[in-house]
Amino acid sequence: AQSVSQHNHHVILSEAASLELGCNYSYGGTVNLFWYVQYPGQHLQLLLKYFSGDPLVKGIKGFEAEFIKSKFSFNLRKPSVQWSDTAEYFCAVNERSSASKIIFGSGTRLSIRP
Amino acid sequence: GAVVSQHPSWVICKSGTSVKIECRSLDFQATTMFWYRQFPKQSLMLMATSNEGSKATYEQGVEKDKFLINHASLTLSTLTVTSAHPEDSSFYICSVRYPSSYEQYFGPGTRLTVT
Numbered sequence: 001a002q003s004v005s006q007h008n009h010h011v012i013l014s015e016a017a018s019l020e021l022g023c024n025y026s027y028g029g030t031v032n033l034f035w036y037v038q039y040p041g042q043h044l045q046l047l048l049k050y051f052s053g054d055p056l057v058k059g060i061k062g063f064e065a066e067f068i069k070s071k072f073s074f075n076l077r078k079p080s081v082q083w084s085d086t087a088e089y090f091c092a093v094n095e096r097s098s099a100s101k102i103i104f105g106s107g108t109r110l111s112i113r114p
Numbered sequence: 115g116a117v118v119s120q121h122p123s124w125v126i127c128k129s130g131t132s133v134k135i136e137c138r139s140l141d142f143q144a145t146t147m148f149w150y151r152q153f154p155k156q157s158l159m160l161m162a163t164s165n166e167g168s169k170a171t172y173e174q175g176v177e178k179d180k181f182l183i184n185h186a187s188l189t190l191s192t193l194t195v196t197s198a199h200p201e202d203s204s205f206y207i208c209s210v211r212y213p214s215s216y217e218q219y220f221g222p223g224t225r226l227t228v229t
Contacts, residue, residue, distance in 0.1 A: 032216045036220075045220075101160060101163060104157045
C-alpha cells in the first residue's frame, strides 16, 4: 500500500541546533513531494515542494529538503533552528497519476528549547 | 498562496443532529477541493475529493452517506456530517487545488464537537 513514513514523532532541540526530519515514501510512480508546517493554533502552511529538477529544494524560513530518489526519501533540514520553529511538521506525497490526492505522513512535533 | 476559508471555525452539536461545514476558495475558481479530518495530535487523513459539478470521490472506509459533500460552485464545497455521533468529533480541514498544479492550499479547519 502507498504510504508516507515520518520516523521521528517528537524532536526536542535547543535553539541554534541543526535539524533533520526524516521522510520516506512508498510509491511506484512519479511523485511530487511536500513539507507542510502547522504552528500551534494555525492552519497548514506549505514550507517547500519538489516537482522536478534540482533535488535540493529551498523553502521558506531557511528550510530545505533533499529528494533522494534511490532512497525514496525527502528529508527536511535547517542548519540553525529558532524557538519560533516549534510546530508540527508533515511530509506529504502526491503521486502524479492519482488525481492530485496528497497523502500525509504522521507528522513530527518539533519542540525548541529557548 | 491562495486564501481558503472555512465556516464555522468551531461547532458544537448534539448527537443525532447534522452539521454543515463550508469551504470557500477566495482567490480563484477551484474545480477540485479536498476534505480531511485530523484527530488530536495526529496527521491529516483524506476523506474525499470534491469535484465541481460531479459526485465526490470518497476514500476507502469513509461513509459517503454520513459525510455528504456538495461542490455546487467553483468557489464553494460543503461537508455535511449527518446524524453526528461523539466519535465524529474531530478537526475537519478542506483544501483547494491550484488550477493546473499539484499544489493545495489549506483552510483553517473546523473543530466539530458532538455531545
